[in-house]
Amino acid sequence: MDNNSLFQKFVAFTTSVHQITSEISKDVKSESLTPLQYKxxxxxxxxxxxxxxxxxxCMHMSMPNTSRELKKLGEKQLCDKITDPADRRKQGITLSAAGExxxxxxxxxxxxQFAERMGSVTDEERKEIERALDLLQQKVFY
Amino acid sequence: MDNNSLFQKFVAFTTSVHQITSEISKDVKSESLTPLQYKxxxxxxxxxxxxxxxxxxCMHMSMPNTSRELKKLGEKQLCDKITDPADRRKQGITLSAAGExxxxxxxxxxxxQFAERMGSVTDEERKEIERALDLLQQKVFY
DNA sequence: CGATTTACTTATCAAATGATAATTAAAGAG
DNA sequence: CTCTTTAATTATCATTTGATAAGTAAATCG
Known part of the structure; x- marks a missing residue:
């Protein structure tokens, strides 16, 4: 079961990724934004x-809830809605200047935070890391 | 700014990891468990x-809330609490048989789901993937 | 044209999660 | 033996998020 040991690594790995990303972006959440709104x-x-x-x-949420949250973001002046001239039912949503x-x-x-974490990495290692990211993104997380 | 391009890759990569893991474990959530409880x-x-x-x-939640959720998990017979004999304030928590x-x-x-995703991967590729996982876990997501 | 579908909205309700104050029991310090 | 600290609990409340029903306006179909 070589596949099984790979799976073990996969689980451990994804767990680490979740943990580190949450740690890195922990105090990014501007007050006045809920986690969902930030996402x-x-x-x-x-x-x-x-x-x-x-x-x-894409975010696996219902239209009514999406509409509600977007309305709040609009009220906070963080994004703009532009009615699509070709189909006036649709709205193109973009970040406002403040949102950007x-x-x-x-x-x-x-x-x-990322730079700190990468701190003492040699150029050679950096290249290896880049290759590893590319490889995994292409073969596993596509 | 080579560091910057690496950061771009890092962001794209972690986004993919979140997306794929959520996709892979989408319908795993046993009914009767909230997302938090599952985590x-x-x-x-x-x-x-x-x-x-x-x-x-580790899960960044307050003690009272942790206690509440654990109580619920206990009521659902999914985990056991054993008082540490060396320090009777502490509780060693494990999965119950049902929880396991x-x-x-x-x-x-x-x-x-993972096996499906890995489906047509040669032995050589598998080894590369394994090495990439190890490398990233060691140098980035530690 | 009328009927149906699509994109989005509004309103409302229920459940999940977060936050705080107060309490208990055990351990450790002096 | 007191005093303080630590680990966990209980109770309560606010906020966030999810789910559903009903409605509007624009597009599309026949």
Whole structure:
């Protein structure tokens, strides 16, 4: 059962990834944002412009709940909705300037934590790590 | 800024890991268990025996809330508490037989999903993947 | 055109989770 | 033996999140 030992490693690995990412982005959550709202902003940031339905699908939440949270984000001036001229039922959602600023700051903060963690890594190791990330992303986490 | 491109990869990678693990373990959640309760059981499963304080620390939840959830898990007969004879304030928490059974089934299910995903991977690739997992766990997600 | 479907909204309710204060019992310090 | 600290519990409340029913407006179908 070689496959089984690989699975063990997979489980241990994903557990570590969850733990480390949560640690790294622990105090990123701007007050005034719930965890869910932060995650939605994160998703918008990397996928914008995006529709409500897409958010609903990708984040596994119902349309009504998605609508509610997005309304709150809109009220907080963190994202903009633009009605799609080609299909006026759809709304293209993007980060507002304030939203971009907030997310930039958040990513900045995460980047610093990451840099600290990577601190004493040689160039050679850095390349190895990069190759390993590519490999796993391609063969396992696609 | 070579470090920056590595960071980009890191973010993309961790996002993928979260997405794939959530997909793989999507319908594992036994009804009658809340997500939090499932995560706690998962933690107990890999770290048992464990104290309440440890769960509280590692899962970033307050003692009262930890106590509440553990009480529920106890009522559901999924875990046992054994008072530490050396320090009778502490409780060693383990999975009950039923808890073990449930978690075995859950892991089994995840293992199958994983095997499907790994399906057409050669022995050589498998070894590369294993090395990549080891490397990243050691240098990044420690 | 009328009927149906799609994208989204509003309202409401229930459950899950987070936060705090107060309490108990055991252990450790002086 | 007191005093303090530690581990855990109980009770309570607020907030967050999930689920469902019903409604609106635009698009599409026939």
């Amino acid at each position: 939605i902003l994160e998703y918008i940031a990397v996928s914008q412009p995006v529709t409500l339905s897409e958010i609903s699908d 600023a907030m997310m930039n700051e958040a990513f900045q903060h995460i980047a610093i | 706690i059981l998962e933690y107990i499963a890999v770290s048992q025996p464990v104290t309440l304080s440890e769960i509280s620390d 059974a449930m978690m075995n089934e859950a892991f089994q299910h995840i293992a199958i």
